[in-house]
Amino acid sequence: MYNKCSIHIFIGVGIWNTSIALKTSGVARGPDNSDEMIALFRQVGFVMIQAGAGASVNTEIKTAVKLLLLANKVGKAWLDCGRSDKADEILRSANTLEDTVLSWQEKSAKELQSRSTALVVYYAYRAEAAWKLTNGHVANLMIQHATEKEYLDHITIKEIDILCQVCFTVGYQASREGKVNEAIKWLRKCHELISDRISQINPERIKILTSTLNILATCYLKIAVHDESNLDLGENAINACLEEDPGNVLAISLKLKIMKQRNFDPVTYEEVYIHLMRTGQVTKENLKVLLNVAHTISEFDVMMALRGLDILIEEKLSDIRKIEFIEKAIVAKFHILGNCESENLDLNDAIRNIEVTLGFEQRYGIVIGQKTKAACQLILWQKGDQNYANRQYDRAKKWYAVAYKSLAVNQADGRNAAILQRKIALCHLEDHALADATEAVRQAQLHEKNSAANFYILFHVAMEKRQIAQAIQHLHEMCKGDEFHGNMLTMAAHEAYQKGNKAVLVEALKEILEKHEKGEDIANVDIFVLLRCLIRMTYNSLSGDEMEKASLKNYICEYFEIALNLIKTTENDQNKIDYSIQKKRALLKDLEWYFKTAWNMGLEFCQQAEEGSEMFSIQLFDIAYKFLNEYPEETLEHINRKRLCIFTSMCGRLFLSRQQKSISQKKDLLQQVLASVDQYKKLKKTLGKRKRSTLDDDIQENKSSAQSDMILIILFEFEAKVKLGLWNELLTALDAAEAYDFDVPPRIFERMAELLISENECPSTVIFSTLQVLLDSITKRKQVDIEQFSRWFRMLIITSMVKDRHASAQYFDQALDILSQECSKQKKYPEEEIQWLMVNAWNYGIDYYSVNDFVNAKKWCETAIAFCRFMDNGLLYEEEVLYEHDSNNLFVYLYT
Numbered sequence: 029m030y031n032k033c034s035i036h037i038f039i040g041v042g043i044w045n046t047s048i049a050l051k052t053s054g055v056a057r058g059p060d061n062s063d064e065m066i067a068l069f070r071q072v073g074f075v076m077i078q079a080g081a082g083a084s085v086n087t088e089i090k091t092a093v094k095l096l097l098l099a100n101k102v103g104k105a106w107l108d109c110g111r112s113d114k115a116d117e118i119l120r121s122a123n124t125l126e127d128t129v130l131s132w133q134e135k136s137a138k139e140l141q142s143r144s145t146a147l148v149v150y151y152a153y154r155a156e157a158a159w160k161l162t163n164g165h166v167a168n169l170m171i172q173h174a175t176e177k178e179y180l181d182h183i184t185i186k187e188i189d190i191l192c193q194v195c196f197t198v199g200y201q202a203s204r205e206g207k208v209n210e211a212i213k214w215l216r217k218c219h220e221l222i223s224d225r226i227s228q229i230n231p232e233r234i235k236i237l238t239s240t241l242n243i244l245a246t247c248y249l250k251i252a253v254h255d256e257s258n259l260d261l262g263e264n265a266i267n268a269c270l271e272e273d274p275g276n277v278l279a280i281s282l283k284l285k286i287m288k289q290r291n292f293d294p295v296t297y298e299e300v301y302i303h304l305m306r307t308g309q310v311t312k313e314n315l316k317v318l319l320n321v322a323h324t325i326s327e328f329d330v331m332m333a334l335r336g337l338d339i340l341i342e343e344k345l346s347d348i349r350k351i352e353f354i355e356k357a358i359v360a361k362f363h364i365l366g367n368c369e370s371e372n373l374d375l376n377d378a379i380r381n382i383e384v385t386l387g388f389e390q391r392y393g394i395v396i397g398q399k400t401k402a403a404c405q406l407i408l409w410q411k412g413d414q415n416y417a418n419r420q421y422d423r424a425k426k427w428y429a430v431a432y433k434s435l436a437v438n439q440a441d442g443r444n445a446a447i448l449q450r451k452i453a454l455c456h457l458e459d460h461a462l463a464d465a466t467e468a469v470r471q472a473q474l475h476e477k478n479s480a481a482n483f484y485i486l487f488h489v490a491m492e493k494r495q496i497a498q499a500i501q502h503l504h505e506m507c508k509g510d511e512f513h514g515n516m517l518t519m520a521a522h523e524a525y526q527k528g529n530k531a532v533l534v535e536a537l538k539e540i541l542e543k544h545e546k547g548e549d550i551a552n553v554d555i556f557v558l559l560r561c562l563i564r565m566t567y568n569s570l571s572g573d574e575m576e577k578a579s580l581k582n583y584i585c586e587y588f589e590i591a592l593n594l595i596k597t598t599e600n601d602q603n604k605i606d607y608s609i610q611k612k613r614a615l616l617k618d619l620e621w622y623f624k625t626a627w628n629m630g631l632e633f634c635q636q637a638e639e640g641s642e643m644f645s646i647q648l649f650d651i652a653y654k655f656l657n658e659y660p661e662e663t664l665e666h667i668n669r670k671r672l673c674i675f676t677s678m679c680g681r682l683f684l685s686r687q688q689k690s691i692s693q694k695k696d697l698l699q700q701v702l703a704s705v706d707q708y709k710k711l712k713k714t715l716g717k718r719k720r721s722t723l724d725d726d727i728q729e730n731k732s733s734a735q736s737d738m739i740l741i742i743l744f745e746f747e748a749k750v751k752l753g754l755w756n757e758l759l760t761a762l763d764a765a766e767a768y769d770f771d772v773p774p775r776i777f778e779r780m781a782e783l784l785i786s787e788n789e790c791p792s793t794v795i796f797s798t799l800q801v802l803l804d805s806i807t808k809r810k811q812v813d814i815e816q817f818s819r820w821f822r823m824l825i826i827t828s829m830v831k832d833r834h835a836s837a838q839y840f841d842q843a844l845d846i847l848s849q850e851c852s853k854q855k856k857y858p859e860e861e862i863q864w865l866m867v868n869a870w871n872y873g874i875d876y877y878s879v880n881d882f883v884n885a886k887k888w889c890e891t892a893i894a895f896c897r898f899m900d901n902g903l904l905y906e907e908e909v910l911y912e913h914d915s916n917n918l919f920v921y922l923y924t
Contacts, residue, residue, distance in 0.1 A: 070101060241272075319356065366408070449475070457492070534566065626648045
């Protein structure tokens with residue numbers, strides 16, 4: 029029967045053996061944390077074995093040694109999978125075993141060896157774990173214990189190898205972390221162990237030795253700046269490395285660095301460099317070193333670096349025919365060309381060198397990968413860009429040209445070819461070689477026919493040649509071209525502005541506006557500022573024939589309308605999001621500018637018009653009114669402005685309607701006048717309410733001015749209705765005119781009467797009523813104008829006689845009453861008007877007599893004779909009438 033201890037040991041050994049099987053089979057290697065699985069199995073196995081061994085009554089020291097050796101292996105397993113924390117944990121947990129082993133007094137040679145082996149490996153692995161956990165003090169203490177002479181004298185070369193590997197690992201990591209002094213200390217310990225303790229050197233040990241010496245030399249070179257004696261130490265390390273491996277590429281590269289610091293003769297230096305490139309063994313690691321050496325040398329002699337790379341590519345790599353190495357070397361060569369300063373490079377030599385490299389495929393039949401070709405082309409491209417940025421246009425042009433030439437080798441698409449040709453064209457432009465620039469663009473068009481960038485360069489060329497028509501044509505082609513960008517348009521506009529070319533600038537601004545209306549964003553363009561520029565520039569261009577002027581005025585109106593719509597959109601956005609105070613103020617400033625400019629331009633167009641008015645001025649007054657509607661607050665000032673805009677546009681439309689020959693257009697204008705009248709009246713009511721609610725006397729409207737406006741509005745409304753034949757509405761308009769709280773001057777009613785009399789289709793009742801209102805208006809005045817009254821009273825009588833001659837008798841009687849009253853007031857009724865009344869009354873009497881209506885004949889004749897009495901020499905007129913007609917027995921007959 030097995031006891032409990034034996035079972036623990038048995039299970040532990042089984043688990044440990046499983047970890048060995050996993051490790052040797054290789055199945056446990058992969059991305060599934062299999063290394064950790066091995067370490068975990070070993071740790072569990074170790075714990076089980078330790079539990080079984082510790083359960084014995086008398087644990088032997090030999091058992092402790094074996095357990096410590098197992099603990100070392102567990103720690104190593106965790107270190108191998110990158111879990112330094114786990115390794116440190118398991119190793120520190122074995123400190124009791126360490127104490128037990130250290131207490132071993134009876135020591136044979138074999139026992140000393142096993143004891144020393146266990147302790148050295150234990151201390152070494154603890155040192156590595158502590159360093160990786162950034163506990164340098166513990167790491168140094170552990171490695172100090174591990175390298176004590178009493179232990180080193182009793183261990184085998186296997187344990188020395190472990191110590192060397194730990195020292196190298198820590199030293200390498202310290203150098204990577206920039207802890208140069210620590211790295212030197214650990215690497216020197218590694219070198220001492222190999223030199224003093226290892227007599228048999230195999231390839232693995234030579235590799236670790238040379239690597240140690242190379243890293244050690246590198247560290248010495250890093251601190252040689254502060255202490256030149258370190259340069260000698262580094263050189264000694266390199267020489268030691270070369271004694272072991274004369275062809276070590278890294279060592280030779282470090283030797284070149286030391287030679288550079290010691291200012292060796294350039295010829296000797298190049299001999300070493302070329303020898304390295306020609307004889308160095310090319311591996312993946314060594315190739316990286318060789319290319320780094322070339323890069324370093326290119327910092328002070330580009331052509332030397334290129335000569336070495338050419339030897340590497342043409343002599344070594346072409347024989348190896350390993351595509352990966354060849355591609356890296358070629359890219360490195362192009363990088364050196366791209367990174368070197370211009371003054372250190374003969375451009376023509378560099379280009380010839382590049383052309384040789386471009387022919388590598390054809391010479392050796394080795395196909396270079398497409399990515400490598402593209403990378404090389406990009407380097408040349410960037411070199412051209414660098415020269416262009418430094419204004420070295422001739423050099424940039426050559427770099428672009430060789431990059432373009434590489435396209436034939438690289439079989440790239442046409443886009444890159446077109447871009448390179450455009451860059452060449454830009455270089456020609458900077459050198460003012462316009463013909464060459466044009467030719468380069470033509471070459472670009474072979475690859476991209478409709479590119480917007482091509483047309484932009486052609487636009488620039490045309491601007492330089494002052495070919496305005498071609499510049500405008502290329503501008504429009506650019507906007508329709510492929511891959512158009514808004515920056516092209518803004519740059520074109522800026523160029524036209526700088527050159528003072530208004531025609532091109534206006535076209536560019538129009539294109540920007542059109543793009544904006546289509547929803548295309550043009551960066552860094554304030555559309556309101558753009559519209560202001562367009563309005564000003566178009567206004568300043570108003571010259572030439574009338575047709576051209578009309579077209580430009582139409583553009584101005586359109587720009588105002590666009591601005592209005594944009595402001596409306598902006599106001600809607602304000603309602604949705606929280607606009608800043610600055611943006612709101614800016615919007616108010618824009619509103620004010622557009623309103624005032626539209627108003628002033630409308631007045632200017634009116635003054636320039638031959639007939640005193642034109643439709644464009646009316647449109648601008650309407651637009652000005654619309655801008656006023658967009659103000660966030662409606663003050664009395666804004667209401668008065670609106671009233672003025674409506675009034676001026678109404679006047680303009682009425683004036684145009686008088687000139688209009690087309691009946692339909694005339695009617696449209698008059699309908700618009702009536703709509704404006706209604707609008708004006710509503711605004712007037714609003715203004716009245718606002719004025720009643722304010723206590724500020726300074727903003728009260730001048731009463732006489734307001735009455736004058738309304739008097740004209742009354743007249744405009746009446747005229748529009750007359751011309752539209754709205755006869756039924758005229759009497760209502762008359763009643764409204766009489767109902768106002770101010771007196772309408774007689775001259776307004778006179779104008780109304782004149783309008784009616786000129787219309788053949790006007791009903792006599794309307795004329796009659798208007799004349800009555802007119803006469804009432806005249807008689808209401810303090811100083812009655814008898815002449816004015818008599819003239820319109822005659823018109824009233826004529827109108828009544830046309831309608832009903834018999835009924836008109838009352839007006840003749842009324843005239844006699846007026847004459848009697850005026851005579852009493854010593855006011856003279858116009859003589860010719862009395863004569864007209866007398867003659868018409870007498871003629872009516874004769875007419876009645878001729879139809880044997882003697883009653884009416886007598887009445888009218890007596891009325892005529894009565895008028896004679898109010899005339900100068902009236903008795904003579906009366907006697908003459910009586911005598912003349914008595915000879916015909918008219919009166920004898922009438923009175924018998």
